[in-house]
């Protein structure tokens with residue numbers, strides 16, 4: 038169980054220049070997306086760098102929901118810059134792009150697919166040192182500041198995949214809740230669903246002792262090890278915060294307590310799932326966002342179609358839990374209770390339905406689109422969605438219940454409409 | 457907030473040889489105490505080293521409740537050995553000795569007082585790299601496998617003090633609950649009280665925002681930062697485990713679930729207090745153990761007088777909480793509830809008394825000696841006990857309420873008898 042360094046507090050971003058000085062950094066790469074480039078979080082970082090005399094170059098071309106092409110563009114920039122430290126200021130899109138840029142710039146001879154998760158890429162172990170990276174998350178969602186994961190949309194295959202290695206975990210995550218005040222409503226909602234799902238999936242993931250294979254040499258064990266007594270603590274804690282604060286954070290931009298709590302919860306859930314893993318919601322979400330047609334995400338200031346990550350993940354959650362609950366019904370029931378269900382008279386065999394119903398109510402209340410249909414999919418897309426899920430075995434095999442192609446089909450079908 | 461790597465599971469100790477191989481270690485120092493030298497945990501470690509062809513030397517001369525002299529003996533051994541990795545197999549005494557040996561052997565030119573906490577020592581920042589250390593805890597208490605702290609009894613001053621630096625935090629803590637099966641009853645009890653106090657103190661420590669001074673450069677901030685939203689999670693979680701399992705772990709050596717749970721709780725509480733800090737119980741405990749006269753600790757297989765650390769800490773807890781509760785009464789009440797108090801009709805102003813009473817019952821039930829008197833102290837010793845507490849400002853200043861010398865006197869006096 039590896040955990041990350043995080044620093045929390047309003048205004049901690051002002052310290053980033055000192056941290057870089059302490060690291061002895063001489064040439065720093067600052068990454069962001071061009072929407073954020075205009076907003077206060079990036080200003081706070083640049084001010085601190087200037088004040089501490091840190092020489093830097095700025096890359097603000099990160100794509101929201103990055104692709105292999107956008108990763109490569111950032112990698113090219115990083116290679117040219119020969120940086121000795123990185124600062125990512127943004128949501129998961131920025132942090133993930135920065136991790137990839139750092140990794141490949143530190144290994145200039147490597148091919149892009151070398152480190153991409155097998156079976157899509159070669160899933161090579163990272164053996165060369167990468168540069169220190171500081172992550173300044175501006176969404177309340179991915180927890181990417183605490184994980185060794187970088188996700189992108191692989192255009193050729195129309196499927197999301199990623200790179201997973203402890204080596205690309207940021208040295209420090211600076212959680213400055215001041216940055217959450219600028220988030221538009223749907224970014225709060227969707228990134229909050231990501232936290233919800235990280236917590237729910239890591240808590241219901243296959244227990245670490247049941248995972249196979251279990252390589253005898255510790256160095257060969259995967260980053261995602263299955264649920265365990267430590268990740269459970271983080272998952273449950275994050276889930277409680279989501280239950281208490283997500284709605285408040287979405288509906289009231291002035292509710293600093295709620296937004297700050299969600300900001301911390303995203304890191305907590307990140308520490309949990311970064312060790313335990315996620316499973317079916319995430320596995321099935323990758324084709325849902327990869328195959329996007331014309332869906333335009335409200336409040337996302339971008340010019341391409343996209344299904345925001347958190348939305349693509351949460352939309353299958355009721356169907357998936359109805360399917361997985363027979364394996365660890367107590368945990369499913371416990372999750373339902375935390376999310377507000379009255380389980381005093383509940384029967385254990387109804388755990389899946391109860392949790393699914395609780396989630397449906399929760400999502401309806403938070404204005405989530407009515408299922409895959411509302412995201413532009415129809416029954417005819419199911420084979421492609423299933424095909425895109427199959428290579429996600431790194432996560433899908435952590436589901437508490439194994440799935441046939443037919444079962445995956447049924448799960449997508451059951452997710453066409455939520456209410 | 458810096459956190460540690462831990463690996464948990466029955467039998468994980470068998471992997472230590474592979475980990476050392478992965479680290480490229482060629483000459484390893486294995487440390488333990490001579491009581492443990494005869495027991496299965498050390499055998500498991502040596503078997504794994506042998507099996508993986510790791511060359512090692514064994515130091516089994518660790519003193520239970522180490523002193524400056526015993527630290528120095530271990531340091532001399534480490535300097536001679538020129539090791540490139542360390543494995544500590546034992547309780548806090550062994551792990552702390554190993555941390556010190558590693559630190560000073562990595563800085564052969566330094567003087568012993570250089571890294572000892574100010575004002576007793578010079579409290580220098582560690583700037584040279586130390587060797588990787590793997591900690592295999594065999595007690596369910598200190599959490600030293602997760603902290604950058606090494607405690608010893610400074611003989612000249614008759615007071616305990618320590619070394620605190622992130623640099624000496626073990627690379628990996630291997631929590632193998634099989635090792636807990638050999639612990640004698642009082643070692644389970646006393647090390648369990650240490651967990652209890654780590655959790656209670658870090659939860660009630662001064663909040664991190666109220667700590668002063670708060671150095672503007674992050675690198676100068678102390679390891680102990682005050683209570684914070686992350687350490688709180690660990691503290692509360694550990695406290696719940698103690699409430700549920702400590703008694704079972706003490707009374708039934710065959711209760712594997714209880715012993716394994718306490719083993720994890722010690723690491724959880726360690727992660728909590730390693731970041732938040734401890735305060736008055738620990739500050740006052742150092743003279744209580746440092747000034748020991750003739751008290752012989754039951755079940756401790758040693759030939760010198762000693763007040764076991766956990767006992768020296770817990771004995772002042774009722775008095776201290778009566779004193780500190782006015783500052784953060786809700787937290788005191790919450791702790792009392794977790795430890796079994798019915799607080800439905802409690803008045804907030806009684807928080808201190810309620811928690812103190814709850815603790816007294818808890819300790820009585822677990823056969824704790826009746827206060828400082830039972831440990832061999834009388835009123836006449838109070839000035840010396842106070843004098844020994846004053847230099848512990850690194851921790852005492854984290855107490856939620858500042859203390860005059862007179863108040864410290866009163867707290868010692870109130871701890872003479874518990875029941």
Ligand SMILES: NC(=O)c1ccc[n+]([C@@H]2O[C@H](COP(=O)([O-])OP(=O)(O)OC[C@H]3O[C@@H](n4cnc5c(N)ncnc54)[C@H](O)[C@@H]3O)[C@@H](O)[C@H]2O)c1
Pocket residue numbers: 070072073076078101102103127128129130131133175176177178179180181184185186187188189216217218219220221224227228231337338339346347
């Ligand atoms: N690495 C991991 O561990 C991990 C985990 C989950 C998700 N992800 C990935 O992260 C990406 C999603 O990241 P995300 O949900 O954080 O969103 P994002 O980074 O894609 O950003 C979403 C939008 O919000 C804007 N935005 C961000 N912060 C803002 C702020 N403070 N004020 C105003 N606008 C702001 C951005 O400019 C962008 O338009 C996906 O690619 C997903 O796959 C990674």
Ligand SMILES: NC(=O)c1ccc[n+]([C@@H]2O[C@H](COP(=O)([O-])OP(=O)(O)OC[C@H]3O[C@@H](n4cnc5c(N)ncnc54)[C@H](O)[C@@H]3O)[C@@H](O)[C@H]2O)c1
Pocket residue numbers: 489491492495497520521522546547548549550552594595596597598599600603604605606607608635636637638639640643646647650756757758765766
């Ligand atoms: N570094 C830290 O963060 C930290 C925190 C708290 C306490 N401490 C220090 O740790 C020391 C106390 O450590 P401790 O409470 O773990 O006890 P310990 O290491 O002093 O051991 C106590 C006794 O138990 C025996 N023992 C240990 N494990 C055993 C096992 N599995 N089976 C049988 N016997 C076993 C030992 O041989 C010894 O006789 C004190 O010096 C204290 O100040 C350090």
Ligand SMILES: [Fe+2]
Pocket residue numbers: 179231235319346350
């Ligand atoms: Fe996610």
Ligand SMILES: [Fe+2]
Pocket residue numbers: 598650654738765769
């Ligand atoms: Fe302690």
